[in-house]
Amino acid sequence: MPTLNIIGAGKLGKTLARLWQQQGFFQIRSLCNRSAESTRAAAQFIGAGTACGSIASMADADCWLIACGDGQIGEVAAQLAPRISAHPDTIVFHCSGALSSEVLSVCGPAAIASAHPVHSFADPQLSVQTLAGSSVAVEGDQAAVALLQRAFSALDCNILTIEPEHKTLYHAGSVFxxxxxxxxxxxxxxxxxxxxxxxxxxxxxxxxxxxxxxxxxxxxxxxxxxxxxxxxxxxxxxxxxxxxxxxxxxxxxxxxxxxxxxxxxxxxxxxxxxxxxxxxxxxxxxxxx
Ligand SMILES: NC(=O)c1ccc[n+]([C@@H]2O[C@H](COP(=O)([O-])OP(=O)(O)OC[C@H]3O[C@@H](n4cnc5c(N)ncnc54)[C@H](OP(=O)(O)O)[C@@H]3O)[C@@H](O)[C@H]2O)c1
The missing domain is CATH 1.20.120 (Four Helix Bundle (Hemerythrin (Met), subunit A))
Structure with missing residues (x-):
């Protein structure tokens, strides 16, 4: 089972993590939020994962999800890049609807992708029950896209592929x-x-x-x-x-x-x-x- 680390286990991150852990698709390994209290609460909600105080103290993992706010993704990717540079097989992805995987390019040679679930994660307790049946728009490097297609299929989501240059308009459609x-x-x-x-x-x-x-x-x-x-x-x-x-x-x-x-x-x-x-x-x- 591939391992997954999450930087920013907020509403979306902890919902996906709990579902993947329950389905046995990913083993959730390390979590890191801004505050220690929020990281501990996320680990408790997920029922797995070690709460870490910094990216540097997180364990190695096959896959990394950066699920902080859109404005922080680029900055967090830059912090993550030296941490994974010796592991070219690593996959890094985010779940923003507005941004393409390009914002993660600093993490190369890791394979990068974006996977946007068309779902409103207003309440994680509700979302763990209602995510199935939602669509997820995926784009990025082939290895990362292939893994994410399987990961979201395991949660009974429908996969659609999108061109990176269409993401902004695609996301505006969801916003409407x-x-x-x-x-x-x-x-x-x-x-x-x-x-x-x-x-x-x-x-x-x-x-x-x-x-x-x-x-x-x-x-x-x-x-x-x-x-x-x-x-x-x-x-x-x-x-x-x-x-x-x-x-x-x-x-x-x-x-x-x-x-x-x-x-x-x-x-x-x-x-x-x-x-x-x-x-x-x-x-x-x-x-x-
Ligand atoms: N919410 C939705 O309905 C939805 C739907 C589709 C896609 N998305 C996408 O999912 C992503 C996350 O959204 P969300 O609604 O889950 O956000 P959220 O609930 O606000 O969670 C963001 C998390 O990121 C953490 N964080 C922020 N800056 C950080 C940093 N520099 N280092 C480490 N952790 C950091 C926060 O930590 P603290 O808790 O300590 O503040 C928080 O746990 C975004 O890219 C968004 O576009 C969201």
Whole structure:
């Protein structure tokens, strides 16, 4: 069984480590976070791995995962490079969606790769139960890619290969659907709050429609899933909602305009008549008062 060291066993690192250890794919050997307390907590969560205070004090391993924040990956790779320079068979990878494996090139002659799981690791306890079925975008040196394809397949993930130059746009696509969906939920809850509906009740109200909308999109695609006043060309309703939002919170009104324009574009590809589309575009493009 190959051994794996992790620098930055945070939300993603400790989830993957625990799953790989349980599956018997990797033997988790050494862990190193910024703080000793966090490293010890990660070892406890994983159920394996020795907590180390520095990269220099970590044991040798076949494979290294650098799973600190994206901004620290290059700096940590530079610290790791002299530590592994005598071991050309070593594999080093990170899991950032935004960066390619290029940021690890300082670790050569080790084989380098990036493997981005399209999953939100908000809560590691939940993620260990829900990661299976997620997709993982992999790119890098052949030896590293081959190992990571097997490692993530062992966790029942789907593998997709990506060109390094496409990673930024690929990641922006994930940000729209994951992070911006969360921001949309917040905008919705703030709007309900302004209408006197408290959060728990609003979440109860939203759960079936949000899940149904997601299911419709997966099954029918966005064009056929769009319902509501913009899809119907109901200009008066859109004007009334915009006015109410402007009188409540400028950011809510601004977001309603921007997303409304995206809805008009989508509705035009469906049944929205050109005249209604033009009226809606003009209304939603007016500068916020
Ligand atoms: N979270 C997600 O949903 C998600 C999804 C896909 C990909 N990713 C990628 O996964 C990576 C990690 O994200 P995350 O959400 O797991 O981050 P995180 O929970 O903030 O964990 C980062 C870990 O890195 C450690 N760290 C930071 N700087 C370090 C350094 N210089 N040396 C050693 N350890 C250091 C931190 O230690 P302390 O605990 O001591 O501060 C922390 O344990 C990122 O590349 C991210 O893009 C994340």
């Amino acid at each position: 659907a994951c992070n911006y969906l969360t921001a949309l939920m917040d905008l919705s809850l703030r709007t309900f709050a302004a209408a006197g509906i408290e959060e728990q009740q609003a979440l109860q109200l939203l759960k079936p429609i949000v899940l149904q909308t997601a299911a419709n999109n997966m099954q029918l695609g966005p064009e056929k899933s769009l319902t509501g006043p913009i899809a119907r060309g109901d200009v008066d309703t859109v004007r009334a909602q915009l006015n109410a939002l402007q009188n409540t919170d400028a950011q809510l009104a601004q977001c309603y305009r921007q997303l409304g324009l995206a809805c008009v574009e989508l509705a035009r590809r469906g049944a929205l008549p050109d005249a209604a589309a033009a009226q809606l575009t003009e209304l939603l493009s007016e500068p916020t008062r």
